[in-house]
Amino acid sequence: MSKRTFKIAVLGGDGIGPEVCDESVRLLQEVERRLAGVAFDFQHHSVGVGEYQRNGNALPDSTFAACQSSDAVLLGAMGLPNVRYPNGKEIAPQLDLRERLKLYGGVRPIRLFNEADTPLKNFGAGEIDFVLVRESTEGLFYGRDAVLDPDADEAFNTMRISRECTEQVCRLAFQIARQRDGMKKVSLIDKANVLSSMVFFRKVFDEVAQEFPDCEADHVYVDASALFLVRDPKRFDVMVTENMFGDILSDLAAGLVGGMGMAPSGDIGDSAAVFQPSHGSAPDIAGRGIANPIAMHLSAAMMLDWFDDDNCKVGAKMIHAAITRVLADASKRTPDLGGSLSTSEMTDEILQAL
Numbered sequence: 001m002s003k004r005t006f007k008i009a010v011l012g013g014d015g016i017g018p019e020v021c022d023e024s025v026r027l028l029q030e031v032e033r034r035l036a037g038v039a040f041d042f043q044h045h046s047v048g049v050g051e052y053q054r055n056g057n058a059l060p061d062s063t064f065a066a067c068q069s070s071d072a073v074l075l076g077a078m079g080l081p082n083v084r085y086p087n088g089k090e091i092a093p094q095l096d097l098r099e100r101l102k103l104y105g106g107v108r109p110i111r112l113f114n115e116a117d118t119p120l121k122n123f124g125a126g127e128i129d130f131v132l133v134r135e136s137t138e139g140l141f142y143g144r145d146a147v148l149d150p151d152a153d154e155a156f157n158t159m160r161i162s163r164e165c166t167e168q169v170c171r172l173a174f175q176i177a178r179q180r181d182g183m184k185k186v187s188l189i190d191k192a193n194v195l196s197s198m199v200f201f202r203k204v205f206d207e208v209a210q211e212f213p214d215c216e217a218d219h220v221y222v223d224a225s226a227l228f229l230v231r232d233p234k235r236f237d238v239m240v241t242e243n244m245f246g247d248i249l250s251d252l253a254a255g256l257v258g259g260m261g262m263a264p265s266g267d268i269g270d271s272a273a274v275f276q277p278s279h280g281s282a283p284d285i286a287g288r289g290i291a292n293p294i295a296m297h298l299s300a301a302m303m304l305d306w307f308d309d310d311n312c313k314v315g316a317k318m319i320h321a322a323i324t325r326v327l328a329d330a331s332k333r334t335p336d337l338g339g340s341l342s343t344s345e346m347t348d349e350i351l352q353a354l
């Protein structure tokens, strides 16, 4: 039987990025061996701090072209706090990828696998379970190209909310809600009490909601949503919001289920997608082999689920089930969650549970 081959561009990046990314490639290779009819063609490309320091370009043209021509991109993490452009900002090739590939939907699932891993009281496995969908190409990040006048006494960044991206990201959020077993509810997280850009976001959200009469829609102000996430996370099923609010709230949400090492992410567009953990390069633990690879592995599972292929969807379920089984035993943890497993030992556990 001929195999369907998926070309996957692997961008390890910086800090713990390559450490967790290599582990996910190892896991995916094992999944590939167990799936009939599917082959993964991994192609590694250089990107990030090293490229910037060598060639002045954190996202070389050849790497971008490879991402464009691949079925998906698997990305570790990019950037280091002490490596900056002369304008004071960090390199962030992942933002360039999101914008250039039009990956408007930053999909960030949050799930508690074991009650031992949440700082909240009285939440068992599966009782924190929602998806945060972050618009990933505009919002307040649109202002990131603003040039700072060194002599000015003021600085500005513009929030851009376009009808096109807002419709796309809201539709994606409702489609996700429709597929979930939960409440089929989409909560718009906005600041429509203060900002006209957010009044517009809400108007477009309400229009899109009409297309999904089987789903519930509600509005929550971003400040209140931070409160509700901590006090009552069960009220959320799918959240949709602008770029910067989503950036902040997705870290808060990760904290509810064990931290950044437990938070996967997929940046989704109509014809391309990048899968990476929500976390960064974690320079405080990089190079020690102790990073938690679960966020990366769950991102790899999201990639398989995103491929329009039944075998790959089975592979996604296999990874999810294996992680669920390993995490059911609270003694199997990396140091971020109080355990002593190394990055590769945690992957070994998951491989055994496959």
Ligand SMILES: NC(=O)c1ccc[n+]([C@@H]2O[C@H](COP(=O)([O-])OP(=O)(O)OC[C@H]3O[C@@H](n4cnc5c(N)ncnc54)[C@H](O)[C@@H]3O)[C@@H](O)[C@H]2O)c1
Pocket: 016, 020, 076, 077, 078, 079, 080, 081, 090, 094, 259, 260, 261, 276, 277, 278, 279, 280, 281, 282, 283, 284, 285, 290, 291, 292, 293, 295, 336
């Ligand atoms: N998508 C990305 O590539 C991305 C995302 C966030 C931050 N960054 C960049 O990464 C660098 C560090 O940023 P930061 O420190 O604010 O955020 P970070 O996510 O790298 O780290 C925050 C904290 O979480 C811990 N952590 C993160 N991932 C972990 C993992 N897999 N296992 C165990 N612990 C983990 C770190 O040790 C640290 O204590 C910065 O240069 C930032 O710009 C990149």
Ligand SMILES: CC(C)[C@H](C(=O)O)[C@@H](O)C(=O)O
Pocket: 079, 092, 095, 247, 278, 280
């Ligand atoms: C590192 C940074 C540019 C990035 C972002 O802001 O999107 C990160 O925080 C994330 O959440 O992926």
